[in-house]
Amino acid sequence: MSVVSHDITTAERRHELSPGITWVREGPGDPVDAAEPRFVELERLEPDWDGYGAQSIDARALRAARAVLGHPAFRDLPAPEVFPLPTGGVQLEWAAGPLELELEVEPGGATAVFVCDEEGTHYRFDGVLPADEQRLQLALARLAAHR
Amino acid sequence: MSVHDVEEVEDGDALLRRAPNQPSMVTRKGGTLRPSSGAFQPTRADDGVSVDVRRLLPDPSDPEGTLRGRLDYGLVELLARVPREHALDVHHTPQAENPARADIIGWRKFPREIQKRKQRELARSCVWVREPAAAGAGEESTPG
Numbered sequence: 001m002s003v004v005s006h007d008i009t010t011a012e013r014r015h016e017l018s019p020g021i022t023w024v025r026e027g028p029g030d031p032v033d034a035a036e037p038r039f040v041e042l043e044r045l046e047p048d049w050d051g052y053g054a055q056s057i058d059a060r061a062l063r064a065a066r067a068v069l070g071h072p073a074f075r076d077l078p079a080p081e082v083f084p085l086p087t088g089g090v091q092l093e094w095a096a097g098p099l100e101l102e103l104e105v106e107p108g109g110a111t112a113v114f115v116c117d118e119e120g121t122h123y124r125f126d127g128v129l130p131a132d133e134q135r136l137q138l139a140l141a142r143l144a145a146h147r
Numbered sequence: 148m149s150v151h152d153v154e155e156v157e158d159g160d161a162l163l164r165r166a167p168n169q170p171s172m173v174t175r176k177g178g179t180l181r182p183s184s185g186a187f188q189p190t191r192a193d194d195g196v197s198v199d200v201r202r203l204l205p206d207p208s209d210p211e212g213t214l215r216g217r218l219d220y221g222l223v224e225l226l227a228r229v230p231r232e233h234a235l236d237v238h239h240t241p242q243a244e245n246p247a248r249a250d251i252i253g254w255r256k257f258p259r260e261i262q263k264r265k266q267r268e269l270a271r272s273c274v275w276v277r278e279p280a281a282a283g284a285g286e287e288s289t290p291g
Contacts (some may be wrong), residue, residue: 041170050198051217053190063220083183084170086190095176102184104263113259115267126260
């Protein structure tokens with residue numbers, strides 16, 4: 001199966017999720033490569049792909065989702081599942097041990113919503129980016145510890 | 148064109164929702180197959196997540212009729228009380244071509260992360276009426 005090569009220019013390698021938060025893709029071999037076929041699939045979705053009136057997937061959300069996977073904080077995690085969303089956003093989902101993390105990159109690519117919980121405990125790490133970045137870092141640390 | 152009467156959706160009513168297979172909206176975690184929470188996200192156009200009320204189908208004994216020819220899709224079911232237990236509501240919104248249609252509404256009064264958590268809870272509360280076809284299997288027929 002051939003994989004469409006996403007030719008990242010120097011300018012595109014640095015994607016600002018929001019002012020003050022920069023996600024940098026390091027290049028071939030990083031986790032985004034494993035998810036690339038799925039990103040390509042999502043790029044090609046037509047409106048109403050779910051039969052309920054879903055929007056096609058926002059190009060900026062796809063770019064931001066790719067950039068998220070290139071961030072060092074996500075590199076120690078298992079490969080995520082990637083899902084399209086009816087609003088045109090992209091959802092990344094990780095699971096490790098009792099922990100599950102969902103990160104939704106919203107259309108436009110500048111904001112994100114996340115929920116994380118640990119089965120068998122009361123730990124919940126929910127929030128929005130960029131405001132709750134520290135809470136997301138806590139969730140990532142717990143997820144990485146269970147890998 | 149006939150107009151269908153709006154009916155009360157009871158807490159014990161079974162609600163049906165399709166789970167697309169191409170692209171897959173299904174995840175397997177902890178050995179359990181379930182829809183992604185994204186399968187319960189309202190579209191931007193309105194505040195509702197569309198479902199079919201099984202009791203109001205032309206043939207309630209054939210829930211897979213709601214697949215409307217999308218033979219590789221999965222189909223999940225949850226009771227109307229579940230979204231209501233999460234401070235949402237379910238309203239019957241019949242259409243001429245679909246007398247069983249309803250909408251799970253009330254999402255936008257919550258912050259976005261709370262909406263996502265509710266979507267997640269609904270996805271985890273579902274049971275499969277029909278699991279999606281294996282990836283790459285099953286042919287899509289022309290939607291009826």
